[in-house]
Amino acid sequence: MTSKYEELLERAYSMMKGSGVEAKRFEIPAPQSLETGGKTYVYNFLEICDKLNRDPHHVLKFLTKEMATAGSLDGTRAIFKGRFDRATLSRLIQIYANKFVICPVCKMPDTKLARENRVTFLVCEACGAKSSVV
Ligand SMILES: [Zn+2]
Missing domain, CATH: 3.30.70.3150 (Alpha-Beta Plaits)
Known part of the structure; x- marks a missing residue:
């Protein structure tokens, strides 16, 4: 059984994880x-x-x-x-x-450009998403 306290802790932890991603933001x-x-x-x-x-x-x-x-x-x-x-x-x-x-899916900058059949794709190394670049 999950107590109210544990729930709060869980929520605080997920918020912290969120801010961690924010801190790693890409700065040009x-x-x-x-x-x-x-x-x-x-x-x-x-x-x-x-x-x-x-x-x-x-x-x-x-x-x-x-x-x-x-x-x-x-x-x-x-x-x-x-x-x-x-x-x-x-x-x-x-x-x-x-x-x-920047990956349009997870917003991380850990990506590579790849070309296939004259179409350029952005391949994300963080989440694995492959998005075509238009
Ligand atoms: Zn991604």
Whole structure:
């Protein structure tokens, strides 16, 4: 027989488990950028891609497409043609993460991209879900 006390304990424990997941939340470094001479430099681009655990070329391709501009990688930085403020860069990187990194089922970032029959899938290593990326 379960006592009221045990029930409370159980509930407190499940709430704690919940907050544990929350604490492990995925935090992407803020882009350290500089707009100068008609170009935008993102100095910590590689660090951001490392955190996303994605190929910098893939991230760059997504950003240049979204910003309708050209960009290139230069060591640890990325250089974009045109001026883009940090808020824009940050927002687009977040969109990239939501689309290509974070599992839509369990919201964890422990995922991999896989291609099958020209369809890209997000395969989650945390919960095993396989979601197509649209
Ligand atoms: Zn998952």
